[in-house]
Amino acid sequence: MKEIYVCDCDTYMMSNSSEMHNLNRELICIEYPGVVKNVDKMFETLGGLKNISSVYSQKRRRLELRFRPNDIFSKPACGDRHSTSALLLRVKVRRKKKRSENGNNDDDAGEVVSCEASIVGQISTVYRFTGMCDFQYLPAVSDSQGKLKSIYEEVVPIGVRDYSWLTNPDVSLFVPPPSFSRMDMPQSYSFRRGKSEAEYLENFQSKSHSKSNVFPRNIIGRTRCRRSLHTISLSWTKLWAASGKAPRTEANRMQVVNAHEGQATNSNEISRNSSSGPSCSSSVNQTYEGIIPVRPQETAVRLLRIKFLCGEPFLRIQKYLEERPVWSKNALLALTKLTADQLKYLLPAVSYYFLNGPWRGTWARFGYDPTKHPSARLYQTLDFRLRRIGGMKSRIKAKRSTMNCSQPYKWVTSSRPKIPVVKKIQINPKIQEEIEEKEDDLEANYIFRPGMLPPSMQMFYQYCDLQVPEIQALLEKLPQTEPDAVCTERTGWLPAGFDEKCRDIITDHVMRKLREMGKSS
Structure with a gap:
């Protein structure tokens, strides 16, 4: 889009007739990163009108632009979707023509006679290409003289070919990467200061049971610590072993899987204050009675205060757990009207999680042991396939x-940092119907x-x-x-x-x- 600057209003005769304006027509703006000389070729680089319509129907999808549309190895430049308030104007400028009948130059040639402007439509969505597009892997090899030679026809079969290419030893090696960088936007990343080798070995050997072990068991495997928001999780094998009904061996001894250090000794007690409502106060108590946890971890309660969830949201989730001791997360999402992000911090503060067993994937109220209450059979999980x-x-x-997966760069969330946005909407009948449909969808997730x-x-x-x-x-x-x-x-x-x-x-x-x-x- 180009901005229209208007100056010297006495010179221009603007025709602003309302009949020439069309404000009911909605348009999409694509800020193409190049000089467009052929519109058909431009649409070809964008995948055609059908692809543009498909991308527009998915709000999180990015618009791909391939400068070499006929090359399957061409990595696209991606345009992000933005909301805007703009108008598309059609401006018609009339100028005096140069006449040379007598061979004399007309001094008034090129002078503006009139200028007419009309509104073609309104623009509420714009796609801007602000990311990098220099990640390219070309199908080319160097010949004996050091010049690059394209091998596209060799690696991409055209038509029906015989099987001789399978036995040809003189085949160029071309192994493109399965995926490129997850992000094409510059990101600020703070690298953690690494420990020296001596510090690491000393720290590890002090925690290790055997001094002969130099390297940890998971040196190849998970590259970061668990991030379970300090949830207390119970494994059925450990619960069964702790009940005394199975042999207590070192292999199946009682073990509570915590999100941080494996066990907790200090905790916060969430209490109610009659004058100021619910509050989070610190205390030191025993976290477990046998194997069943009775209180949350200290960090889980501290996160409630940080996220401002100690008030009405906490009372709401606590009320449901008092009425029914075991819940699935999908059921609480539908009934409490809380968001998934809120439940992510509330559930570890009021309940513990079953990893497996008859109550697999459910959250149980602190202090409640379903293995001691036969009535808890109603809360057991049915795995239906x-x-x-x-x-x-x-x-x-x-x-x-695997058929529905796509590269991460095609979607907005993995390509640019998340920015919290607070939106104010006015509830109208159409939005109310959408909310009711969403509630029905949430209900179908657990009922x-x-x-x-x-x-x-x-x-x-x-x-x-x-x-x-x-x-x-x-x-x-x-x-x-x-x-x-x-x-x-x-x-x-x-x-x-x-x-x-x-x-x-x-x-x-x-x-x-x-x-x-x-x-x-």
Whole structure:
């Protein structure tokens, strides 16, 4: 876009008739990083109008520009999407023509006679190419004279070729990298000061059980510490070993997996103050009663104060845990109306997490041990997976798929730093409908009832959230647990084969719904 400067208003005769303006037409602006001489070739470098429309429909997608569109090895320059408020103007300037009938030069030639401006449309979205585009890997090799020679036709087959190229020993080696830099925007990065080798070995050997070990076990593997926001997690194997019902050996002894150092001795106690509401006060107490944690880690509570979550959000999440001791994160997301970022800090401060076992992937209230309460069978997790049947893939998507993955540079979040933005919106009927649809989507992530389709091929449901009459009838018919009953890792407090019956019931309802959708379409 070019800015229009208006000066010497007496000279120009501006025609501002409202009939010439079109403010209802919405346009997209692309600030092309080059001089456009051929519009068709410009659209070809952008992938065509179809590709531009596809990118525009995805708000986080970046617009790719390939200066060599016919070269499959051409790495694109990416344009970021920005919001703007601009107008596209069409300006028509009339000038006096130069007449040379008598051979005399007209002194008034080129003088502006009139200037008409009209608004073509309004622009609310603009794509700007501000990143680097110099990451290129060309299919070329050096010949005997040191000159570069293109081998594009050799590495990219054109048409149907015979198999002789497979046995040809004189083949140029061309192995392009699978991906380039994740970011094409300059980033400020502060490198951590590394310890000297002597300091590192001394520090490691002081913590090691054996002085003969010089290098840590995970020297090849994870390159950073766990970042679990100081969540207290329980493994079923360690819980079972600590209960005294399994041999206590060094291999399966009690172990609580914490996010920071593996155990906690100091904690913060979150209490309520009648005058000023909930507050976070520091105290030193025992964090565990046996294997079950009863209080959060000190750092988890400190993060609540930093994130200003000690007030109403904390009371809200605490209320739900008092009503029901075990929850899934998806259920709390839908019911509490809290954001995922808020729950990321609230849950470690009020509950602990089950890594596996009958309550896999759920959050339990501090001090509550479901292995001692047979009524906790309602909160057990059902791992439901849909069988792949023809036509199902088009209706129900997989959570993760290698077919749907794309390079990180194609999306905004991995290409430029995140900037928090506070938006003020006015609730209108259309936005209200979108909010209600979003609430229905959140509900489908943890509840199943007849007539619904799971949002993905694999779902984790709690039995109390399965609102299916057949399953609820099976739960009501369950006999009372005997005093010597044992909670097992696979079935928990439920009888063997109960989960398979529930899976078959859910599958029947899903297939019935798919058949109805097939007939209606």
